[in-house]
Amino acid sequence: MKNLLSLGWISSITFILGTFFLGSLLTDYNLVSQTISEIGEKGSPLNVQWQIFSMTIGVLLIVFSIGIILFARGNMLSYLPGIFVLFAGLSEFGIAFFPSPHPLHNVFGLTMIIGYFSPLMFFLLWKDKLGLPFKRFSLIAFILIILGIFLNLTPAFAPSLYPLEYYGLVQRFLIFTFYIYIAYVALNIIRSSKISTRPTEHTKI
Template sequence: MTDAQVRLWLGPLAAVLLFTGMFAVGLMIPGYSHVRQTVSELGEVGSPGRLAFSVLLLLVAACLIVFATGAAATLRAAGCSTLPAGLVGAMAISAAGVGVFAFPQPLHNVFGLSELVGYQAPLAAALVGRSVPRTRPIRTFSFVMYALVLLALAANMTTLHRHGDLWLHIQPVYGVVQRLLFAAWFCWCAGYAVLLMRIRRLG
C-alpha cells in the first residue's frame, strides 16, 4: 500500500470518528437529545462536553487535511484538477474553527457558515476529470451525493425562517435534520476515498 493510499483512508476515518465521537460526547451531557438538539450544543460554552467536542473536531479536521493531501496526489497522478481536495481542506479549516470557538462566540457561526465552501467538494469532484474515462464512477457518485447535500442544506435553511409551517414540523427533529447534512457530506467523503483508491490501483 502506497503512502497516498494510506492517506486516503483518513477520509473514511474522519466520518467514523465524527459520528462515534458525537454520540460519545452526547453521553457526557445529561438529557442531551441527538434528535432535537444541534451538534453545536455538545460543545457550547458551559457544556460538560466542551473540551471533548473541541478535541473531536480538531481530530476530524486533521484527518480531513491528511485525506486531502492523498486525494490531491491521486488526482494529480490521474491528470485531474485538485480542486476537490482543496475544498476538503477548506472543510477541515471550518471544522477546526467550529471546534475551537465554542457557541455562542461570534466566530463559531462564522466558521459554521464557511462550511458552505467545503460542501461544494462533491460538486467539484463531479465536474473534474471528464476527459479521464476511469473517473466516471467518481463523477457519478459525487453528483448523486451532491444532490443529497443540497437537499439537506435546503432543509437546514428552514432555521432562517422560523415562523413557517415547515419549521413547525422540522423543529422537533432538527438535530436529525442537521446530522443528515453531515451524514451526506461525510458519506461522500468516505465513498470518494474508496473510489480514489481504485483509481490508484488502476494506475
C-alpha cells in the first residue's frame, strides 16, 4: 500500500515542477498571465508532450486514490475522501485528453471542483485519525482552495476585480494549493501507517 500512497506526493511534485519546465520550453510563454492549459493547447508545439504528461498525472492520482480507499477500509474510515481524490484524477485525465479549446476541456475543468472539495471531506470524515495538525491543515487548504476557485471564476462575472494579466498566477495558486495538499495527505497517511504497524514493547521479540 505504501507504494500506492507514495504516488500522491510523487504526482504533486512532478506536476508542479513539470508545469514550470514545460512552460519554459515555449517561446514567449508567460506563467504570470497565461494558464497552464495553454502549454498543451491545440496547436502548441508541446501539445503531445503535455497530453502525455498530464494524463500520466491523472493516472497517478487515480491510483493514489485507490491507496487512500484501501487505507480507509483498513482503518474503518470513510471512503469519501478517496472518492473525491479519484474525481480529481479522472478530471485531470479528461482535461489532458481533450486539450483546449475543445469544449470538453472546460467541462472536465469544472468537474475538478469535486476533487477540490477533498480537503473538506478529510476534515469532516476522518475525525482525528491523522492528528489535529492534519485536520487544521485540511481546513486551511480548503479555505485557500475556495478562495482560488472564487478568483478563477471572477473574470466571468467581475472582470475588474483584478488585472487579467495576473490570471496565470491566480490559476496556479488554486491548482498548486491542491497538489501541495495532496502531497501532504500522502506523507501523513504513510507516516500514520508506519506508526500503526510499529510493534509495541509488549510485542517486540
